[in-house]
Amino acid sequence: MxxxxxxxxxxxxxxxxxxxxxxxxxxxxxxxxxxxxxxxxxxxxxxxxxxxxxxxDRRIPVELDTSIRYMKSDAFKETYQDYKIWELFRRNFKGQFSPAVPRLSCVGDDGFVKTSNPCAICRDRYLVLHHKNIELLRQFISPHTGYVYSNSILCLCHEQYEKLCVAVTLAKNYGYIDFEVPHRHYDYQYHYKL
Missing domain, CATH: 1.10.287 (Helix Hairpins)
Known part of the structure; x- marks a missing residue:
């Protein structure tokens, strides 16, 4: 003790x-x-x-089937609601007026988005411009004229606008998109016998 x-x-x-x-x-x-x-x-x-x-990494392409399923999904409807993809997009720029020349590309050589505000197609990697993706292409075509909206309205980068124009032309050639054939003016003087 x-x-x-x-x-x-x-x-x-x-x-x-x-x-x-x-x-x-x-x-x-x-x-x-x-x-x-x-x-x-x-x-x-x-x-x-x-x-x-x-x-x-944007260099790894998303499959066309995945893009079409995304366009029909609830996530797409929740994100864009009833608006077209490009309607709510506003490109940041210096000054009062938007630049006349669009940027060349939103994606850099390393595969990553190089700007803080990429264009409407580059910001969502599941939007694939392809001539079979008709729902996506119809958002960029004017219902009144049948032509693609100008890039001053869409504010896409140059690379995506070129892809869009090619995809719309291919879709029209393959018959996926209906369009009116422009009226041709014939000079009938050549067909009259003298």
Missing amino acids: NQIIPMTRFLRQNLSTITSYRRIISMNANQIRFCSQDKRNDDTKTNRKQIERENR
């Missing part, structure tokens, strides 16, 4: 140092545990970053 009393005095006197040692020991144990978890977390973080990078 006599030995217990001095031990309690010793503990009471040195309690603060013991608790500080205890904190240090527990911190070291936590650091050791965290270090082993950090290695695992680093591996999963690099895998996540790589997968995220692949998802954002």
Whole structure:
């Protein structure tokens, strides 16, 4: 019993140092545990970053079937509602008037969007301009004239506007989109016999 009393005095006197040692020991144990978890977390973080990078890389094309399913999905309807894709888009530019010449491309050589406000097609990677994607092409065609809207209205980048014009022309040639054949004026003087 006599030995217990001095031990309690010793503990009471040195309690603060013991608790500080205890904190240090527990911190070291936590650091050791965290270090082993950090290695695992680093591996999963690099895998996540790589997968995220692949998802954002625009050089990897989205399939046409995926794009058509996206156009019919609830996510598309919730995002664009009843508006056309380009109607709510406004390109940021310096000054009062929009620039006459569109930017060449919204996507850089590395496959990532290089501006903070990409055009209406470049901002959504599931919008694929293809002559079979008729629902998408009809949003860029005027119902009154049957021609593609000018780029001053659409504000697309040059690359996407060229793809749009090619896709609309191919869709008309293959018969996916109805259009009126322009009236030809014949000079009948050539057909009269002299």
